[in-house]
Amino acid sequence: MDLRFLSYHYSPLKVIDMARLNHENIAKFLDYCRESDLFSRILVFEYASNGTLYEHLHYGEAAQFSWLRRMKIAIGIAKSLRYLHTESRPPFAISELKANSVYVTEDFTPKADDVVY
Numbered sequence: 001m002d003l004r005f006l007s008y009h010y011s012p013l014k015v016i017d018m019a020r021l022n023h024e025n026i027a028k029f030l031d032y033c034r035e036s037d038l039f040s041r042i043l044v045f046e047y048a049s050n051g052t053l054y055e056h057l058h059y060g061e062a063a064q065f066s067w068l069r070r071m072k073i074a075i076g077i078a079k080s081l082r083y084l085h086t087e088s089r090p091p092f093a094i095s096e097l098k099a100n101s102v103y104v105t106e107d108f109t110p111k112a113d114d115v116v117y
Contacts, residue, residue, distance in 0.1 A: 015043070021088060025080035027103060027111040047103070048111045054099035069108055076110040077102060084112075 018029045028046040050056075053073065056065070077097070084092040094101065094114055101114040 017090060017092075018043075021084075021092070023080055023083045025076045025110055025112055026083065027113045045113065046111070048105045048109075050104045050106050050108065052100050053102040053104055053110065056104065057099055073102075073104070073108060073110045077112060080110070080112040 015029075015032050021029060027048070029043065030046060031044045033042045033044075081094070081097075084094065094112055096114060097112070101112065103111045103113060105111065
């Protein structure tokens with residue numbers, strides 16, 4: 001399993017809320033390290049090894065995405081937003097929904113990231 005490490009400043013309660021998120025289109029939170037140094041606080045997320053949606057749209061063969069693949073990605077992102085806004089308690093939001101904050105798996109399943117509380 002590939003991992004992705006991010007340095008954030010979150011309270012322990014926010015980390016607990018983040019651990020409760022469970023949806024196929026949201027990057028899974030795995031663990032965290034909380035040090036006293038602000039820049040040593042690290043969150044560990046599942047990493048979708050196919051890179052970001054941005055990379056696929058702007059580099060390589062992305063222009064050759066079929067409409068079916070594009071629609072599946074858009075529907076996956078919409079499902080993650082519905083889950084975050086209406087199904088999760090407390091509700092969550094994504095700080096900026098952009099192609100850089102959506103990772104794709106090898107079968108192009110989108111994984112939303114940058115979840116804010």
